[in-house]
Amino acid sequence: xxxxxxxxxxxxxxxxxxxxxxxxxxxxxxxxxxxxxxxxxxxxxxxxxxxxxxxxxxxxxxxxxxxxxxxxxxxxxxxxxxxxxxxxxxxxxxxxxxxxxxxxxxxxxxxxxxxxxxxxxxxxxxxxxxxxxxxxxxxxxxxxxxxxxxxxxxxxxxxxxxxxxxxxxxxxxxxxxxxxxxxxxxxxxxxxxxxxxxxxxxxxxxxxxxxxxxxxxxxxxxxxxxxxxxx
Numbered sequence: 001x002x003x004x005x006x007x008x009x010x011x012x013x014x015x016x017x018x019x020x021x022x023x024x025x026x027x028x029x030x031x032x033x034x035x036x037x038x039x040x041x042x043x044x045x046x047x048x049x050x051x052x053x054x055x056x057x058x059x060x061x062x063x064x065x066x067x068x069x070x071x072x073x074x075x076x077x078x079x080x081x082x083x084x085x086x087x088x089x090x091x092x093x094x095x096x097x098x099x100x101x102x103x104x105x106x107x108x109x110x111x112x113x114x115x116x117x118x119x120x121x122x123x124x125x126x127x128x129x130x131x132x133x134x135x136x137x138x139x140x141x142x143x144x145x146x147x148x149x150x151x152x153x154x155x156x157x158x159x160x161x162x163x164x165x166x167x168x169x170x171x172x173x174x175x176x177x178x179x180x181x182x183x184x185x186x187x188x189x190x191x192x193x194x195x196x197x198x199x200x201x202x203x204x205x206x207x208x209x210x211x212x213x214x215x216x217x218x219x220x221x222x223x224x225x226x227x228x229x230x231x
Contacts, residue, residue, distance in 0.1 A: 095123070
């Protein structure tokens with residue numbers, strides 16, 4: 001393997017623990033709500049909402065605005081239709097306040113000592129910037145689907161990272177906890193590294209984290225990835 005020059009990171013689930021973070025936010029609003037089910041329902045609307053943009057049903061729409069569409073749809077289901085506009089806006093910004101996994105900052109800091117590290121997320125620029133500021137994420141650069149006006153797995157996102165840094169695709173590595181994201185990146189010529197996040201969907205919904213030999217590297221977390229990459 002020729003070492004990459006840039007590591008591009010998926011964010012939701014790979015770098016930050018969206019499920020536990022959303023659960024805490026919902027529990028703070030109303031402890032009687034099934035916060036686990038709420039978090040899962042909100043996230044379940046993510047891909048269908050982006051597909052509406054990909055299909056052309058919606059024009060370009062930021063993730064913040066897609067999250068709000070999903071939120072307004074699910075609030076009545078959980079007995080929260082009474083939330084006013086200010087409360088809804090604040091809850092929607094919970095995605096800006098997601099907590100990092102315990103290994104994230106240490107792992108990113110080690111990797112940054114040797115590589116350029118950037119985001120490659122469907123999250124919008126404002127969301128990713130606020131998240132990084134709050135969680136202390138040491139990015140060299142923040143890249144988003146918003147920059148390329150396309151949501152992953154559109155090739156424009158993966159190839160856009162290489163173009164941004166004037167590199168060949170194989171000089172970029174995507175780091176993610178989702179095999180479909182990694183497969184799409186490999187199809188564009190990027191190297192890939194898989195990060196195990198067995199409890200991305202909560203302790204009650206462990207996911208299969210079996211490694212895929214097609215990935216360049218497989219690691220349990222970002223600190224181990226840094227070790228495997230000689231940092």
